[in-house]
Amino acid sequence: MNVSEARSHLLTRAQLERSGLSPRQLSAAVADGTLQRVHRGWYVPDAVWRTAYTEARHLMRVVVTHERQRGTEAVFAFVSAAVLHGLPLLRLRPQRVHLSGARTNGLVASGDRFVARHEVEVPERDRVVIDGIPCTSLSRTVADVVRLAPEPAALAVADAALRLVAWDGKTRTYDAEADAAFRVDVATHLARFPRARGVRQARRVLAFADGRAESPAETLCRLFLRELGFTRLVPQVPVPAPQGGWFWLDLGLEGVPAWFEFDGAGKYTDPAMRGRLDLPQVLLAEKEREDWIRATTRRPLARAGHAHLASAEMLGERLARFQIFPA
Structure with a gap:
């Protein structure tokens, strides 16, 4: 599921009420499972939610959180940036959307159970925009995930990212130079925080990663x-x-x-x-x-x-x- 598809499945309370659903009927639809609430005031049909993979479910929450943003320079990061880049979340079930920025106030109240805000500066060179949604760059995202996620998920993200930059599916050839350049980019991010939690795992994962893995x-x-x-x-x-x-x-x-x-x-x-x-x-x-x-x-x-x-x-x-x- 991409961002456009995720947007197409989301319904606001106002949209549902305009379609004729009363507040009592809306509450009943959530209670009986016809609708799934993905954020306060935002819903998705159960048939969509039930068949969606973890990555698609999290992407829908990312899209909702972006729609609610007001006056913040924060960008989506960690696993939330990963799904925007189309990377897998192997055996992860993220409960909150992740945002990073030197100033992350202005989105939701502190302690919101839907959003995790990280007071971490993201320089302009580490920012990209995907379908209108700002997030950390591919190499910065991989550096964050390989450092902080459990090793299976970290390796799956590193493999998939290398595949994005180095694998040609039509010719079934692998660009070793693109692979090497991307590893250098990720290692550069890790070098900025040599004593940070998970750096040792990150280096081990990056050394073992292989973009030829298909899944x-x-x-x-x-x-x-x-x-x-x-x-x-x-x-x-x-x-x-x-x-x-x-x-x-x-x-x-x-x-x-x-x-x-x-x-x-x-x-x-x-x-x-x-x-x-x-x-x-x-x-x-x-x-x-x-x-x-x-x-x-x-x-x-x-x-x-x-x-x-x-x-x-x-x-x-x-x-x-x-x-x-x-x-």
Whole structure:
């Protein structure tokens, strides 16, 4: 969901009352779950809220908070800037919108449960505007998140940001120079606060980040695999296909060696991802692909899904069933 889509789903109390909803009916709609309140005086239909991902829900709250701004130079920051940049919030459930600025008064009263205000100066060079909403720049946002968020979420944001600046989806090529330049930008932000909380984690995350990861789930798999002792983890490895072109593997476990794939259910259940193929055709094509990869590379291939990502230990148990262990 982008900012325009988020705006289209939001309804104010005044709009609902003009449509014929009385104050009593509005309260009843919130009570029975027909409407979800995202801020004081702002609502969204439950059907939209229920199917929205965490990032979309938070983005709607960011849009509302921006609409309520008056007389402040603060910008959206931390996870609130992350969703404006289209970055994931892996396993995060932010309860408040985050604003940063040397002067953050003028938005809402102190202690507002919807907004967290940070008395942190954001220089002009660290500010951008996305669809009319001011926020921290991409590199500043990543620097904040990799320092302050739990490590899985921090790595997912770093991976996704690197992918934005360095990955070309059409040619499936990765710009190493753009990657390196972005890492320097993030490291420069971190260098301004060498003793700040989380800097050590931030540097570790930035060193391990890889913009070739296609999804937060792949990021989490890579993090867990490292915890398990696997080394030389290479995302998106091409293997020549029998009719020309390439098969792409989510991860090469080069220290073993073996292949690893995150198997999301969407490739089998989502018609948009299946294209013109029905489920049996997708399953057959996937089996033929896997057989070819194993036969031509002489490597084992293991698959894991969301059910195996509760912990590193659970993922390790899954790999052990394929007789894949750290070298």
